[in-house]
Amino acid sequence: MSSSPTALSAPSSRLALLVVGLCWLAVLFDGLDMFVYGSVLPHMLEEKALGITSGQAGDLGSYATFGMLVGALAAGTVADRIGRKRLMVSCVALFSLASGICAVSGSVAVFGLGRTLAGVGLGGLLPTAISMVSDYAPRGRAAITIGLLMTAHHAGGILSAYVALWIVEPLGWRAAFWVCVAPLLFVPVLAKWLPESLSFLVARGRADEARALAGRYDVELPAAETDKPATGGRWANLQGLFRGGEWVQTLLYWLASFGGLLLVYGVATWLPTLMRSEGYELGSALTFVVLFNLGGIVGMLVAGRASDRFGAPRISAIWFALTAGGVFLLSVHMPLALTSVVVFLTGVFLNSAQTMTYATVSIGSALANRATAVGWTSGMGRFGAVFGPWLGGQLLAANKGDWGFTAFALAGFSSMVFIGVAALRTARRTAAAGMSGRTTTIGAH
Template identity: 35%
Template sequence: MTSLSVKNFLEASKFKRFHIGLLLWGLFIISFEGYDLVVFGSVIPSLTKEWGLSPIQAGLMSSYGLFGMMFGSIILSLLADQFGRKPLIITSVIFFSVATFISGCATNATLFSLCRFLAGIGFGGALPSVISLLTEYMPKTNKNKTITLALTGNQVGGILAPLVGMIFLTTSGWRPVLWFSGIPLLFIPFMLKHLPESPIFMLRNGKLDELERTLTKVNPEYRTLMNDNMPEPEMKTGTNKIPFVALFQNKLALTTSLFCIVYFMGLLMIYGLNTWLPKLMQAAGYPLLSSLGFALVLNGGALLGTIVTGVIADKKGSKALITGLYVLGALCLALMGYKSNLFLLYLLIAIAGICTMGNQNLLNAFVSQYYPANVRSTGVGLANGIGRLGGMIGPTMGGMLLSAKAPVIICFIAFALPCVIAALALLGVRKKHEETVVIPPEAELTS
């Protein structure tokens, strides 16, 4: 049994109960990660009033969580490629659930900011490992659809946060909105039992019995299917054992750098909008509950759009689609700053959700398939980690613009420009060739 034969078996398999279960776990984990990320935007008006925070202070509080995400994305993703996806996913879930729950008990901005930083480490570690696990197990014909569907959890969480906020903010205050994030802790025992480990990791570490049990769940007749003469692509062999270094070898250096730029710009827009859209709409004259409704439309548009674009990507490819959506997103964001009727405004917000958050889901699926399995988590994690720098700048930039009393149109144009830069960076990404794939000799284990 080799890593290549396992890879080909998994990619040629049919979408069955095993895949549905893995997809649901991914959706569940990312939904609560998305909730914990977006919930700050729902409680920020209450925190600003209770603790007397300025817009800049509130923006910095949001950035602490993103600063933690940068560390989590890079460090925990590197550890996932070295020590396995499953334990890092579970550790990440515990981190962000516990920290966000405790933040609901905070009595000052300092403790709240510390909790956001610790939660951010969990946020950063969960996403790349979940994406990598889905990429490795999902059939090739369903890969984009299933990965992007799981990533709609970001939008499910983004919709859930303002809904929970609407329920509790007017009756019980902001604290129960954060305590809601402790729910995933109840499911940790089930994750330990049912979440599979990376097949490449099991091969590399000689866990062949565990791998056999997992492949049997995918298809009980896996031995017969793997003994067939399945075509295997030629793969260039590398000797580097350090996943991070491999991202800059075998003609991957330029592409890795460009991916980092795209993520930086994309997450700047996403976290800036998620943090400040309710406040921007308040500044434009809408009441708080209506402003939270705009956040629902933003995330709802992203959810529906992600499903549609995932189907299109499986049939037509991802790169051109992602690039075009960024250009469309820039146009919609710029137009949102102008006075318009309510229907048109909702339409622009929904399309902007597709082109920013929805497009980020498609980008994650594209990047995870671009990198080889032995550096997949590290590659996705590095891009997400650098992207968190943009995510930190986004809320702070929005806070500075609001503090300077900049016109609403200027605020939206400021969030539209990164869309253009992201599209230009994607144009420079070279087409993936087999020689970009690096499989160390030690991965070629036999049984």
């Protein structure tokens, strides 16, 4: 293998493309399932489907994000123990089957159960896929690879808007959730072709399997911890996030993730409905969903390149600041063309700001507990994801929908502060380690 940090042999290039491609499709279905509720929600409220009110709609949005919290918290620890491939396959199957429950539900309670179970699968898939592509990303290109992966999430959001436009109108809201059952057909493909994580195999002491896989595709085994079995108790990986001074950095990332996911899922759930409350037609409101997710795709690619060059913590903090400004502007009724530009730019910065938080944690984590670090950062953020949809529903129920964008903007500002403080601590620790001739794990690449 070439010593150049960006050079890859043909077999290793194929392996990277295979892993990223399969994970990209899995995250596409994740995004479709996540965003479809927000896209069909205006139809459900208009038809009074299942008898839901605005307040109940917010609760239902929070059920899914609560399930994501459970899935994300469990995913890191489970993936580091049983393997990331097996967990990814299970998560895709779970959220697909759960969408079937939503499609056949006859009450708010059953629908809520389906969204909660879907959330468990959605929450477990994303951090696991991020950890997987981090393992196979070319050296020096981890952030852009994660950014590329996350474009799939927003492609799923765009797909959900078109599902609402093309399928819900003639066939009803249940048809949208039947579409979300289709990823079950992808499960056998994922099970057959997705390789296991090399760092997982090495960390679990399965060196022969790791060598065979690395030899087949002409890639290097992870340099650290090679042939060293994982040691420690069940919670050893989690405890590692709090050893020494790591606990401060860990909490800062958790708080930033809380604000970021409150913002992401609050806006994702309520954007069409809030824009309708601002006086826009339903067709325009769903177009905003498309623009928002197109912005997310552009933002992932731009932020990934910028983060590989300038550092993911710095880019995440700047992006959160720009997001706060954009979301606040959405509370002001502007001409349609100007609003469309603001929605697009807000999508550019919002979605990639949160992803670069994950990139920061993933790149800076030790191989043995990388999935745990990303999973718990995502999981702690899910408390914000639960709160965001609920908050939007309560504000709408109180006829204060115009305050929704202001509340979400404040969440973005808080995340900027936490990431900024974390970046300053990282810079100081790295400088101190350099002066003493030592290296630090945080920020290591």
